[in-house]
Amino acid sequence: MLLRLPRLPRLHRRALAPALSLVLAAGGVTLTAAPATAAPRPAATTQTQQADGLLGVLEAVIKPLISGIGGVGETLTLSLPQWNLPGVTNDVQWLSGGSPIPGATGTSFVPTLEQAGSAVQAEVTGRLLGLLPVEYVTNAIPIPLPGGGGGGGGGSENPTLEVLQDPSITGIPGVGSLLQILNPIWSLPGVTTTYQWFVDNVPVPGATGPTFVPGFEDAGKQVHALVTGTLAGLPIISALTNYLPIPAATEEPLAATSAATITGTAKVGKVVSVEDPTWNEEGVEHAYQWLRDGSPIAGATGKTYTLTPQDYGRRILVKVTGSKEGWTDSTVDSQEVSPALGDALTFTSQPSVSGTVALGRTLTALPGAWGSGDTPTFTYQWRRGGQVITGATSSTYVVSTDDLGSTLAVTVTATRAAYAPGLFTTSALPVAKLASATTLKGKKKARVGKPVRVKVGVLVDGFAPDGVVSLLDGTKTLKRLRIARGTKKVKLPKLSKGKHVITAVYAGSDATEESRSKPLKLKVLPRR
Structure with missing residues (x-):
């Protein structure tokens, strides 16, 4: 007997070539599935690799996978691939025996009698502007004929791989608790079993062994696994385990074993910092909020803080909040500090006197510059021969006869809120005697x-x-x-x-x- 295969598109012939083989049997020829899933096409062609210099190579970090129980009327679900580049669009085409199923382009598919006796797969094509499309073909799910018949025409003489007892998950459900799969009982010996764990129906990358330990991110979700059996010469069989809910983790409060401490000089204009507390647990992360008289200071959320004029004489402290996944946050207050006056202002541009030093001429005091921050207020005191001139407290001064033969200077006092005042006396200027x-x-x-x-x-x-x-x-x-x-x-x-x-x-x-x-x-x- 000669069984003629339908002509497949080039892509599907390549994808399914290792999955099909002709086996001589008594009385005829039987078409069977190879032991492994259909091999996906290479992730990138030579032309795609040549585009690497522009956008990189497009490939799936997690390949597409079909889950579900193979059978007429049973829903099969496709998990789309996760790509190494953003913005990828996915085109889906379901296949039966390697041929496209008309209209089957979604992420789920319900086999009909037309697919009975064949293997169902899905082809996913990823597209990204600037790169050639990349295609992947999923695992194959065999769809048995109603009544348990095989798909090769050889009748009961051809063995069939079946699940006699479904796989199940054992272990105490909980964060950090080891879960294990009890393998299914297969109808034939020598079956190779592979696994894929799911959390809320999403494949867990790398979770492909018989055991799995849920993390904090899995708390409150459901875990199950897809178990796939392969045996040379027979269609691949997949079965789902039971769904196991992972209860929400009970968080314990963090506890500080030492206080948070403010260090540094508590003066306006100075930088103070906080020494973190120690905790009853390692790996605690910290967040900070500085307060003035019990109210949060806007933007003061760092480990250090520069004391401002508004802080002078007030009560300053910092709240340190410790956090760690799986633990309840805890907040610790530092001690309070009351900042003193800032250091005396110092000039960055020296005060001076302008004008001609002569009888009847007007001299003007130039206050100079006094660092960053608010502009200081200035006061003046003129001096003759180093002694205070009574009443001479303006920024200007008219040279009088009393000044002839002596010297003149001015003392500039710069005052800024919450800082000690800064003083500077200009050089003495000689006043010439009259001829x-x-x-x-x-x-x-x-x-x-x-x-x-x-x-x-x-x-x-x-x-x-x-x-x-x-x-x-x-x-x-x-x-x-x-x-x-x-x-x-x-x-x-x-x-x-x-x-x-x-x-x-x-x-x-x-x-x-x-x-x-x-x-x-x-x-x-x-x-x-």
Whole structure:
């Protein structure tokens, strides 16, 4: 007898080639399934690999899988692959005996009598812009003929692999508890058994052994497994275990075994940090919230905190919350600190004085810059010769006669809320004395024994000088007098006969420079 296979599309012929074989039997030829599931197509063609430089190779991290009990009227469910790149779209086509089933393009399929005696698979094609499509063919689920008949035409002479007793899960359901599959009882010996565990009907990556330990992420969900048996020359058989609910894990509270502690200098402008508490469990993660007078400080959720002017004199603490999966969060308060005044302000740009240092001219104090933060308020105190000038507290100052011959400076005080004030005194600026001019007038001849009168004057521009004038005959001092109003008539002592050179020397004052007159040449004649 000759059994003719229907012509399959190239893809399906390649996918199913290892799954089908012709076996000679008494009285004819029987078509049977190979021992393993149909091999999927390669995940990437050469052209796809050439596109690797643009987007990478598209492949399934978890391949598609059919679950369910093979039988007419029994729903089969397809779990779609998980891809290594985002944005992949999936096209599904169910197959019967390697041929497409018209209209069967969803994630579930209910076999009909048309599929009885064949194996049902699904072909999933992943598509992503810029890459060629990648196709995978799932495991095969055999659909037996009604009444338990085989699909090869050889009748009872062909053995059939069947499940005599369904697999089941044993163990105490719970997070961290070991669960184990009791294998099904097969109708034939030598069956190779494979496994796939599911949580809430989603395949668990890597969970392909006979045991499984639920994690915290599985609490409150249902666990089951798909058990697949393969035997050379016979269709593959799959069976589902019972569904086992995993109860929600009972969380225990974390407990701190030491306090949280604020470290660092509690001053405005300084950075303080918190030392984490220790707990009754390892691997605890921490979250932080700093508080001012019991209220959360917006944005202050780090391990460190910079104290601000608003914190001055207030009660500052930090709440440290410990958390770990499977445990109830616990929060610990640190000790309270009350920040003191910040350090005195220091300038980043030095204060100075602008203007001409001269009588009647206005000087201006420039306060400079004093670091970051709010602009400080400034006060001023002018100084003469290092001493405070009473009432001179403006940013400007007019040079007065009292300043002549002395020095001027200004002390700038910068004040910012919650910081100690910063002070700086500018360099002393000398105030020059006023220039003076001394004059000496008188007769150029006189007689011995007759009085000699001269007129002495000291002139200062715009200022009435005061000070002592010495009258010299050569280097000999004839007389000293005080100039009170700028000029004065003086009677010289009696002079001897001969020539005399008379000079007036002004000694100057606190406000004026010294000066010397031109010499007056006087000839004293003998008596008549």
